[in-house]
Amino acid sequence: MSELAAASRTWRAQPERSSPGVMRLMVWLALWLGRPFARLLLYPLAAYFLCTGGHAAEASRRFLRHVLSREPRWSDRLDSWHTYAAVLLDRIYLLKGHGAGFSIGIECDAATDATVHGARGAVILVSHFGSFDVMRVMGRHQQHLPLRIVLDRRHGAMATALLETLDPELARGVIDAAQRGPQLVLALKQALDQGELLGLMGDRAQGQEPTVEVPFMGRPASFPEGPWVLASVLKVPVVLAFGVYEGGNRYRIALERLADQVVLPRAQRHAAIAAYAGAYAARLEAQVRRAPHNWFNYYDFWTDEAAAR
Amino acid sequence: MAHLLVTALHLEAVDAEQLDPDTPLFGTAPGSLALDSIDALEIALAVQRKYGIELRAQDQVTGQIFASLRALSAHVQRCRVHS
Numbered sequence: 001m002s003e004l005a006a007a008s009r010t011w012r013a014q015p016e017r018s019s020p021g022v023m024r025l026m027v028w029l030a031l032w033l034g035r036p037f038a039r040l041l042l043y044p045l046a047a048y049f050l051c052t053g054g055h056a057a058e059a060s061r062r063f064l065r066h067v068l069s070r071e072p073r074w075s076d077r078l079d080s081w082h083t084y085a086a087v088l089l090d091r092i093y094l095l096k097g098h099g100a101g102f103s104i105g106i107e108c109d110a111a112t113d114a115t116v117h118g119a120r121g122a123v124i125l126v127s128h129f130g131s132f133d134v135m136r137v138m139g140r141h142q143q144h145l146p147l148r149i150v151l152d153r154r155h156g157a158m159a160t161a162l163l164e165t166l167d168p169e170l171a172r173g174v175i176d177a178a179q180r181g182p183q184l185v186l187a188l189k190q191a192l193d194q195g196e197l198l199g200l201m202g203d204r205a206q207g208q209e210p211t212v213e214v215p216f217m218g219r220p221a222s223f224p225e226g227p228w229v230l231a232s233v234l235k236v237p238v239v240l241a242f243g244v245y246e247g248g249n250r251y252r253i254a255l256e257r258l259a260d261q262v263v264l265p266r267a268q269r270h271a272a273i274a275a276y277a278g279a280y281a282a283r284l285e286a287q288v289r290r291a292p293h294n295w296f297n298y299y300d301f302w303t304d305e306a307a308a309r
Numbered sequence: 310m311a312h313l314l315v316t317a318l319h320l321e322a323v324d325a326e327q328l329d330p331d332t333p334l335f336g337t338a339p340g341s342l343a344l345d346s347i348d349a350l351e352i353a354l355a356v357q358r359k360y361g362i363e364l365r366a367q368d369q370v371t372g373q374i375f376a377s378l379r380a381l382s383a384h385v386q387r388c389r390v391h392s
Contacts, residue, residue, distance in 0.1 A: 181346065181349060181350060181353070182349065182350060182353035182354075182363070182364050182365060183363075183365055185350045185353060185354060186353065186354070186357055186363055189354060189357070229346075229347055229350070232347070233347060233350045233351055233354060234354075264347065266318075266319070266345075266348075269345070269347065
């Protein structure tokens with residue numbers, strides 16, 4: 001357990017990439033230049049991330065080495081950071097409501113569609129893979145999905161600040177996961193009763209949340225238990241959501257229903273949680289293999305990797 | 310309250326009528342129901358649904374409230390009187 005905790009601490013130990021000043025400058029520049037001109041800055045920005053990224057740049061390199069099964073070339077590494085920079089830039093336009101210029105494809109089968117529009121609400125599991133803003137925007141404008149983001153405000157303070165600058169309405173809807181046990185459940189229940197969907201992070205544990213270790217791309221990695229516990233207690237379905245950046249102005253949103261109901265029998269709670277987390281890891285893996293440059297977990301994601309360091 | 314507990318937690322092996330109000334709910338002591346944190350969330354939801362009372366995770370007080378069926382019932386009673 002202690003090494004799991006150490007592994008899940010790894011990403012939180014990293015300083016956030018940019019300072020508030022840099023962030024404000026980027027937002028101002030992006031809005032002043034407009035997307036076509038701002039995109040001219042993406043390769044220089046990617047090169048900057050690649051050269052100054054330190055631990056994050058190394059983690060990205062190790063990830064590419066594993067997924068490509070060979071030593072990544074400079075061009076692979078640059079492409080990866082270019083994708084990151086592009087998604088980061090597009091956040092600004094998407095949150096600002098300038099979503100009209102984007103071409104967004106949606107993959108969603110009938111059962112999943114019925115689930116996300118159903119009266120029961122659902123847990124929508126997102127990952128640090130591609131863009132979740134593209135889904136938030138879709139959530140509010142195109143399909144009228146009332147999505148509430150659940151995140152720990154103490155971590156990712158910068159992300160919250162960006163959200164508050166660009167889209168105060170969405171920021172106000174954030175449910176703070178720093179609340180403990182029953183309070184959080186009751187807050188989530190209230191949102192569900194209002195017909196809203198709960199957006200949770202599926203790939204990173206928040207705060208002191210317990211984790212479960214399951215195979216991901218052939219190696220052990222720890223995933224949070226929280227989403228499965230919450231879905232089981234609240235008796236709602238779990239839908240996975242991936243917003244994959246495909247270059248240019250193209251995004252692909254994939255919605256996949258993982259479970260109509262999460263059942264954690266008392267006698268086999270841990271095994272049941274591991275089974276759900278394992279199923280999620282397998283679906284995540286399939287998406288990551290299709291678009292590896294969208295992987296934005298720039299830290300030792302695998303437990304064996306974290307333990308070896 | 311005993312019925313609420315047994316129903317909310319699917320405690321098939323426990324008879325609500327026979328449940329001793331002083332049985333410890335959590336922990337590994339002999340005779341304890343040995344509930345876990347997930348059960349605590351279930352109880353909080355069930356109590357909120359039935360009595361409209363929000364059990365909050367504050368510290369030691371929560372430990373006392375959840376100590377036994379009797380303590381939980383007493384707490385719910387107190388909250389209902391005050392509201």
